[in-house]
Amino acid sequence: MQAELVIELDVDTENLPAYLRDKIRLKFFESVHPHNGKVKKSVPYLPAGTTVTHDVVGYIARGQAIPADDEAKAACGFSPEEIAIRTHKYRRQAAGIWPEDYHLFDAGMISGYNLDGTYRPGPNWAAYQASEKTAPATEASAPI
């Protein structure tokens, strides 16, 4: 029974099953060490598209993978629509989207946040900008 990851997943190397060890890839970033200056650090991950054969139903239920064979489809019991909703929700979780912005991510308007907390544009960013321009001006509250 197999499932295919739809999103890259950071790896807990201590607890990863042995069959996936050679599938690990690294993403590098620069960090500043207080004594050594700039240092290169790495984070292990499994790329999207990796096939998993353990906890198959779990990965599908969490929205991290789709069934890769008929056995997985039958075991998980989700319809294609339910799987699409789960994978969308997981992408939202993994992007760190906070509940107040769920509707913006769901509409494809944002894909995450920039360093300064502003929205990172999504595929439908133009709709967000157009909505901002046409939104009615807020009226001041009438005095009590």
Place this chain on the structure above:
Amino acid sequence: MAIIKSKGTVLSMSISGTYTAISNLTSVDISDEKTITFGTEVINQTDPYKTKMSSGYTDPPTIKAEGFFDPSNASWQAYEGLLTSHTETNFKVTYTDSAPTSKVYKGVGFGLDKKMAMTDGVKANITIETSGAPT
């Protein structure tokens, strides 16, 4: 020095060897990481100030997170399962800086409080006691 925004911070737990983000969180608190000292004042000292020395040990942090609880969500179900299984589980906090920087904590004690109030969504508070140095 950059000021990092909180929005976008992700708390993930290790499930089946990969990290799964916990959904619907509204805050993450990592506290009580502190070096342990002991008093070195002696009875015959004249200085009124107590003195201290490092013991060489550090208390690992406790992670607390609050969020909207969804009992049907797989990540919340997995966390709830730890209350029964007591399985040591790694948790990762990923910040929103340019790297992005992340830290892994070994969770050894777990708590889950739930609250349902009339004017709010169903909320849960997670408490994770950690062991050893974050990596």
